[in-house]
Amino acid sequence: MAKTSSRSRMSNEINAGSMADIAFLLLIFFLVTTTIAEDKGILVKLPPWSDEKPDITQLKTRNVYSVLVNAQNMLLVRGEEMDISDLRDNAKEFIANPTRREDLSEAPNKAIISLKNDRGTSYRTYLEVYNELKAAYFELWDELSRRKYGIPYSEDMSAAQQKVIKGEIPFVISEAEPTSFGEEN
Amino acid sequence: MSKFQKKRGKANPAVSTASLPDIIFMLLFFFMVVTVLRDAELKVKVTTPFATELTKLEEKSLVNYLYIGRPEAKYQSVYGTRPRLQLGDKFADIADIPLFLEQHKVKVPENKRPLITSSLRVDGDVTMGIVQDVKVQLRKSGQLKVNYSAKKKAE
Structure with missing residues (x-):
């Protein structure tokens, strides 16, 4: 008897009033969780254009880290062939010069990276090299930040701290006019 | 029953x-x-390379896009297969860059103009020749903030 009475109640309509709330809940959930594909990349500050050629003769050779990338996408670093995977550690050693070697940079703020490529160098290789050099500096900044302030280096640090770090290890990269070799079809 | x-x-x-x-x-x-609204239809093939040291571009209204790549198959009969520059939604020459930058600049409030960034979306297989020409033109036009667009590399 009791069973039949509960069955007859089922014919009532389901209350749909809360459906809109559920819909909005889902909507907000998706709004929060979906990320719009954003543009990311390597941020670079180009040097201002000047018609005079920069004079690099008064730079000491020990302070210049020359990187050449040729049209065959091979690397020549300070006169020696190098694999791209070794570039980061080598650059770090050059900039920081922890063992005070005579042939590496005098001080991190005197080190200059000179990057030169052919017109036939592939963009992928160029960006890879640039990425490695930037990564070398980033790792040095990170180490210095941990030593000085005990926190990892990031863009969220106070501007003053970032300035101190970048003042001690400035990111100086000079890009020479490429040689017109291996220009493609 | x-x-x-x-x-x-x-x-x-x-x-x-x-x-x-x-x-x-x-x-x-x-x-x-x-849905990501793409302001320009791509006429060149662009597959950006991978990198690790990436910076996010925050304000979209302050970014202008320059695409460099080989023309898509349907445009190759007219424009050939050499890498080309695309500004907005059409093919362009290096000499068109200053006008393109100026057209974007006037839409930006004056106090934010120094923050304008050029996003170079370049195909990984393109050689540096055309990229270099674009860079020189950007420097001559005083547009020094440049972002080499790249994808995050999984480590």
């Missing part, structure tokens, strides 16, 4: 359609959110 038939007759299976508009709106909003 008779028991079953009785039950069916009693239940009134009218599904409420009152929430249908909400569901439709939800779907609409969802697609509105996930």
Whole structure:
């Protein structure tokens, strides 16, 4: 008897009033969780254009880290062939010069990276090299930040701290006019 | 048997359609959110390389896009297969860059103009020659903030 009475109640309509709330809940959930594909990349500050050629003769050779990338996408670093995977550690050693070697940079703020490529160098290789050099500096900044302030280096640090770090290890990269070799079809 | 038939007759299976508009709106909003509006149709093939030291471009209104790559197959009969520059939605020459930058600049409030960034979306297989020409033209036009667009490399 009791069973039949509960069955007859089922014919009532389901209350749909809360459906809109559920819909909005889902909507907000998706709004929060979906990320719009954003543009990311390597941020670079180009040097201002000047018609005079920069004079690099008064730079000491020990302070210049020359990187050449040729049209065959091979690397020549300070006169020696190098694999791209070794570039980061080598650059770090050059900039920081922890063992005070005579042939590496005098001080991190005197080190200059000179990057030169052919017109036939592939963009992928160029960006890879640039990425490695930037990564070398980033790792040095990170180490210095941990030593000085005990926190990892990031863009969220106070501007003053970032300035101190970048003042001690400035990111100086000079890009020479490429040689017109291996220009493609 | 008779028991079953009785039950069916009693239940009134009218599904409420009152929430249908909400569901439709939800779907609409969802697609509105996930769809990335591309301001320009790509006429060149661009597959950006991978990198690790990436910076996010924050304000989209302060970014102008320069695409460099080989023309898509359907444009190759007219424009050839050499890498080309695309500004906005059409093929362009290096000499068109200053005008393109100026057209973007006037839309930006004056106090934010120094923050304008040029996003170079360059195909990984393109050689540096054309990229170099674009860079020189950007420097001559005083547009020094440049972003080499790249994808995050999984480590």
